[in-house]
Amino acid sequence: MAADALDQAKTKVTEAVDRLADDLEAISHQIHATPELCFHEEQAAGWLTMFLEKHGARVERGVGGLPTAFRATVEGQAAGPTIAIMAEYDALPNIGHACGHNVIATAGTGAGAAIAAALGTLPFAGRIQVIGTPAEEGGAGKVRLMEAGVFKGVDAAMMIHGRCGTQVWRPTLGIIKVKCEFFGRASHASSWPWSGVNALNAMIQLFVSLDQMRQQLRPDARVHGIITMGGDQANIIPEHTASEFYLRAPTKDYCKELLRRFEACAQGAATATGCRTVVTSDPIIHDPLKANFTMAELFGKNLERIDFPVDPDDGEAGYGSTDCGNVSQALPTIHPYIRISPDGIPGHSREFAEWAKSPLARAGMVAGAKALALTALDLVARPEELQRAKDEFARTRG
């Protein structure tokens, strides 16, 4: 009986996603054409919440003290578990939606809107929420929302991310973000160079030292940075330089080891050039994703139900990172990847930004919305599955 009710609900919700697909694609393209950076996603949050409201979800805006965050709830017929579907909608500087968050946004929102439109009230105990999470690229929005209590009471969480292939489970790396500055002394670069202390030389030395350190790092670690301040004018010995780095590894412990070595490189560069250095690490550490194979398997079965193929990992790419990692360390969470481009298109590239508004992106968005909605329904309708996901979470370390 319960199985029938679940199956009927799944069919109705799948059909609702198909009915909403044109509107969802239009919003996806609007977000794509209006790239908004971390914590400034006003228009995207506006379009998504309007859509959720229109289809019957109860929307709260500005949750967790973040103006561009939101939460949309579809209630069930009695008290029960809360399942969250996360939506991201921020863009990258200069290269726009090169991470395809317009697809994440409309897949998550589409899942919630379709559930609300098809069912009104869930024919099960519990509730399903769409949580709009700003600032994935550089702002750790989900960590801020967790600290503000937005995920309190959430039993399990999920989202999808676009990629050049579909994989229900794929690891991500932890990150420690650091800023490194060097302070020297300004002087005329031609008539008094020996009176100056060159902070740009220290910065170049840091990059060289890090490149030498790299040879002794584990192959899955990543150290990469940019110079954000390299001096003011060629005829002044630079007195102040600044840079930003991400230190990434599959474990938090190895991220901390990278930080220790980074600080030594910075100190060495400062000593060699007579500068002073200040290394400031971001107090928010991005955690690697903790797997939940129970939920990943449910998601995979729902992809099968809607006939969307899963791809073998071709091993061609390394791993990225996500603030969803921190959510996954706090509660059972999945972050499957859905194909929105052909094989081999790197994320954060101009090519990927183009694919994020292609027919392939529409297909991925529709499949993502369906599989998210159906998996959320599984977890509210089948308490034993949610319990299995929680048991796995309690049993494993990520």
Ligand SMILES: [Zn+2]
């Ligand atoms: Zn990204």
Ligand SMILES: [Zn+2]
């Ligand atoms: Zn992303």
